[in-house]
Amino acid sequence: MMDFQVSFKVNEKIYLRDPESTEIGKQIVKNAIDLIYELGFEHFTFKKLAIHISSTEATVYRYFENKHRLLLYILNWYWCYMEFLVDFKLQNITVKKDRLQIIVSLLTHGLPESTGQFDYNKKYLNHIVITESNKVYMVKEVAEINKDEVFKPYKDLCAKIASVIADYKPSYKFPRSLSSTLIETAQHQQFFKSYLPKLTDSPTGKENDFVYRFIADFLFRTLA
Amino acid sequence: MMDFQVSFKVNEKIYLRDPESTEIGKQIVKNAIDLIYELGFEHFTFKKLAIHISSTEATVYRYFENKHRLLLYILNWYWCYMEFLVDFKLQNITVKKDRLQIIVSLLTHGLPESTGQFDYNKKYLNHIVITESNKVYMVKEVAEINKDEVFKPYKDLCAKIASVIADYKPSYKFPRSLSSTLIETAQHQQFFKSYLPKLTDSPTGKENDFVYRFIADFLFRTLA
DNA sequence: TATATACAATAGTATTACTATCATAATAAA
């Protein structure tokens, strides 16, 4: 599909120094994605990241206040990119049902794999979104953090999908909640399918598109 | 409602020494709930808990391998209790729609407040379930941990609700996924309603039963 | 050429997440 480089202006309050502005800044984010994927967020530390990129802890701390902010940066990037993809893919689609199907497909299949060796590993990024994204807002400090508007990209994505829902069925009363439920459920069912399959109806073994089918099914039943 | 003491045998692999077997063990769990509520799981430590109960870190470590296992214990207790409540409340209900409504009500309203000063603070416990429960399985070690069957109570609760769904509409293809989605969505929408209301359609201000209404609505539309 | 900036290198602190030892108090077995 697209081969041009996409970049977004992420809310300045997330970082101390813009990681996009320097080579080492970009390395920090790219390698953080690789390491968080490999270790899981709990075992990921700035020390390990610094060693991984042959730099120092102090340097990483000049870009991000702590690892929570770095994860927040990564997820902001994802949310922005996902909203961009939704826009892009819906551009010429007028059939309202198709528009919703494309959204469900994007949410359940994640970002398309990229080839460039400088951009983020999309496979890892999708995995991080699935397993770690709850951890950026399910924290004691959520109200404080929210004041900096760092969840705006998530809210925007939610609002965009909600508007497509509302356009499909104007009388439906809960477009935003349904939208956030779609986003969250897409992630959770993918996780459950892989690790706790008893919590799903995913057929075992062969490759299937179970999460897409489940979500599309319940979305169109809900909006029938 | 009930005033008798409820206790469950939680999977033995979760703890090193059964906290129900001693006075200090009970204090550990009860006060852990209070402290995790107050501090959030990330800021909760065994050291702080030990000081809180005028004991020592070493004593707490004799009961639980680490704080993750203690959280797992608390959530196991919740899942067992919730399944008990579902059974109890559905006992004499034969109308299938009523059965589902009662389940949604239980999931969205949480455990009923208790009066006894020795049992767990249900308000805090509900809050922990909402904000921390993802953290017990959304970890790198999930496959390892799952081998000990410590998520069985969650799977059992999910299966029980799935069976009520299947009984309501036998032709529905995804009863388990819908069940886990109900459980997770009930928690997430409660969280969003409180902290990130833009992700919901909850009316601001006045007390309302928004989460119940949203979930009941989409459940019965899905199963229509 | 002077100046500012970014980074590496290094040091250091408080806290976290444990593990280990030992004496004593409480409890159960003989």
Added chain:
DNA sequence: TTTATTATGATAGTAATACTATTGTATATA
């Protein structure tokens, strides 16, 4: 009742984590 067992408290200690601070040097900018 004596003895053996076990639980706890008190204390110590370690490695890792999550930072903060300082300094020298290379590089880019004025």
